[in-house]
Amino acid sequence: MSVILKTEKLRVEFANREFLKSVKVALSSLDLEVNAGEVFGFLGPNGAGKTTAINVLLGFVPPKSGAAYLFGIDVRQPIARQRIGYLPEMTYYYKFLTAEELLRFYAKIFGVPRKEADKRIDQLLKLVELEQVRKRPIKTYSKGMQQRVGLAQALINKPDLLILDEPTSGLDPLGRMKVREIIQRLKNEGKTVFFSSHELGEVETVCDRVAIIHQGELKTVGRVTDIIEKHHGNLEKAFLDIVGYQPQTAS
Amino acid sequence: MKNIFAVAGIVIKELYRRKDFYVLFILTILICLIMASVNVFNDNQIIRYLKELCLLLIWVSSLVIAITTTARQIPAEKENRTLLPLLAKPLSRTQLIFGKFLGCWLACGLVLICFYVFLGALAASREHSWPLLNYFQAAFLHWFTLGTVVALTLLGSLVFAAPSSNSTICFVIVATILCIGRYLDAVALSLSEPFRSIIYAIYFTIPHLEIPFEMRNLIIHDWPLIGWNFVALDAIYLSAYTMVFLVAACLVFRRKAVN
Numbered sequence: 283m284s285v286i287l288k289t290e291k292l293r294v295e296f297a298n299r300e301f302l303k304s305v306k307v308a309l310s311s312l313d314l315e316v317n318a319g320e321v322f323g324f325l326g327p328n329g330a331g332k333t334t335a336i337n338v339l340l341g342f343v344p345p346k347s348g349a350a351y352l353f354g355i356d357v358r359q360p361i362a363r364q365r366i367g368y369l370p371e372m373t374y375y376y377k378f379l380t381a382e383e384l385l386r387f388y389a390k391i392f393g394v395p396r397k398e399a400d401k402r403i404d405q406l407l408k409l410v411e412l413e414q415v416r417k418r419p420i421k422t423y424s425k426g427m428q429q430r431v432g433l434a435q436a437l438i439n440k441p442d443l444l445i446l447d448e449p450t451s452g453l454d455p456l457g458r459m460k461v462r463e464i465i466q467r468l469k470n471e472g473k474t475v476f477f478s479s480h481e482l483g484e485v486e487t488v489c490d491r492v493a494i495i496h497q498g499e500l501k502t503v504g505r506v507t508d509i510i511e512k513h514h515g516n517l518e519k520a521f522l523d524i525v526g527y528q529p530q531t532a533s
Numbered sequence: 534m535k536n537i538f539a540v541a542g543i544v545i546k547e548l549y550r551r552k553d554f555y556v557l558f559i560l561t562i563l564i565c566l567i568m569a570s571v572n573v574f575n576d577n578q579i580i581r582y583l584k585e586l587c588l589l590l591i592w593v594s595s596l597v598i599a600i601t602t603t604a605r606q607i608p609a610e611k612e613n614r615t616l617l618p619l620l621a622k623p624l625s626r627t628q629l630i631f632g633k634f635l636g637c638w639l640a641c642g643l644v645l646i647c648f649y650v651f652l653g654a655l656a657a658s659r660e661h662s663w664p665l666l667n668y669f670q671a672a673f674l675h676w677f678t679l680g681t682v683v684a685l686t687l688l689g690s691l692v693f694a695a696p697s698s699n700s701t702i703c704f705v706i707v708a709t710i711l712c713i714g715r716y717l718d719a720v721a722l723s724l725s726e727p728f729r730s731i732i733y734a735i736y737f738t739i740p741h742l743e744i745p746f747e748m749r750n751l752i753i754h755d756w757p758l759i760g761w762n763f764v765a766l767d768a769i770y771l772s773a774y775t776m777v778f779l780v781a782a783c784l785v786f787r788r789k790a791v792n
Binding site: 337340341343360361362364366370372374375376377378383388391392393435445 | 535613622624628791
């Protein structure tokens with residue numbers, strides 16, 4: 283099975299804003315491998331370093347040391363992002379554009395030919411149920427509709443790898459179901475999905491493998507079933523055990 | 534190149550869908566029309582004053598549009614978080630900078646066409662002549678000057694976080710160059726060392742935008758055309774400065790984390 287996403291001893295540091303304070307280590311020696319065709323969950327408590335790792339993979343943040351590769355290409359090369367789709371945690375797009383114009387703009391950047399782009403825009407707007415409002419500026423859309431535009435833009439290049447950063451945060455149950463359906467559909471098509479989430483039930487349902495990080499360090503990586511079996515419960519119990527959560531007893 | 538043009542297209546779309554450009558454009562036209570309707574002292578040559586004032590207004594308006602449009606480009610992308618999905622595409626930061634520059638510069642070109650056509654029509658209604666080549670030379674170098682200003686503002690938008698502070702600083706720099714840039718060598722001569730060397734260094738470092746600014750006289754006083762080789766040389770001179778500012782902007786942006 284080919285490795286699609288790989289990080290090698292990835293270390294990210296951020297300068298501390300307080301004078302004479304040491305740097306903050308956001309990621310420490312992160313080694314990850316995601317294989318083609320799998321749905322990979324990237325878990326950790328808030329501030330664990332999930333978004334930082336995704337930011338490195340997308341070339342937003344340079345690592346202090348180590349390397350990251352997408353399809354075997356160093357993430358610092360823009361071409362590494364040719365076959366990926368990305369949905370950020372908070373979706374904000376050019377509000378003066380319509381959904382159709384936004385998708386056409388992104389299709390142009392991916393080098394999708396005009397006719398093919400038209401076809402894909404029609405399909406995607408139908409998929410995310412925005413066909414009726416395709417000519418309306420994005421500024422008139424509700425939050426859920428904007429999230430669906432985000433999903434459509436992440437799929438415009440028919441990506442082989444989809445990177446989703448907490449895709450269901452802030453969505454209503456219907457929106458969550460839609461995202462889950464799309465992940466499932468991509469999985470059936472043999473696409474690779476890498477996503478961070480706090481929805482452990484959802485992760486348990488759709489993921490083949492998961493990695494759990496805490497305070498910038500990789501704590502565990504493996505098949506969902508194996509992790510659950512090892513911790514005698516469900517993924518939530520396994521997660522809490524791994525991050526060292528101690529329930530406080532009432533005195 | 535397709536990525537640069539795609540980004541530029543979005544910048545132009547944003548400009549014509551926002552209201553501030555129309556406000557400035559209509560305001561400039563209204564002031565010019567009011568001035569054109571007045572004939573002070575029954576002076577036959579009043580059209581010259583009118584053209585001078587109109588051209589000054591056009592210069593101020595075009596600088597306001599160029600600087601304010603450019604200053605908000607990258608900061609607005611960061612603030613609205615539209616930069617993340619954009620840079621997650623196979624688009625390099627250099628392409629983004631050049632796309633933003635091209636978009637702002639082309640938008641300024643469209644604005645200039647509107648302004649100069651209006652001025653030409655206004656002047657022709659009084660003078661009954663169309664010195665088209667004079668207008669072309671003045672507008673052409675005006676456009677190249679705006680290119681340098683756009684590139685400078687783009688660099689400033691990566692250094693200064695707030696668009697308002699960047700706009701103010703760029704306005705002060707450009708206004709200073711236009712007003713006193715040409716006299717700096719004379720000022721340096723009257724000073725003692727080390728100030729003389731410092732002022733000389735500034736004089737030879739800054740882009741001299743005063744030549745295109747003085748091209749207004751071609752239109753105001755109906756002066757004969759200047760040599761095309763001189764126009765080309767000045768355009769190359771301004772393009773060189775534009776390129777320096779753009780390369781500096783790319784270098785600054787390349788090192789910045791965008792999370």
